[in-house]
């Protein structure tokens with residue numbers, strides 16, 4: 001899949017990924033959840049989606065915070081896979097947001 005242009009990425013973020021930022025060659029969002037257990041549960045829910053669509057983020061967890069960075073390695077940039085996944089992650093987060 002072809003990498004999106006900077007303008008295309010900015011367009012998607014402005015449209016429906018308002019909490020994501022475009023940094024370097026990736027899009028990024030920091031999530032805050034009430035407890036560690038819920039943060040871990042949020043990651044587990046996402047992990048099942050990731051495996052199904054065979055697309056994997058760089059992410060980290062610190063207590064009740066989860067940082068997610070998305071890019072498509074094979075395209076060396078951001079593709080529709082990342083945009084779709086960011087939307088799915090936001091949908092899952094709605095169940096965990098405070």
Ligand SMILES: C[C@H](O)[C@H](O)[C@H]1CNC2=NC(N)=NC(=O)C2=N1
Pocket residue numbers: 054055056057071072073074075
């Ligand atoms: C073989 C397998 O489909 C590839 O390695 C997949 C796995 N997950 C991936 N995840 C991400 N973020 N980018 C990729 O290019 C990618 N490639």
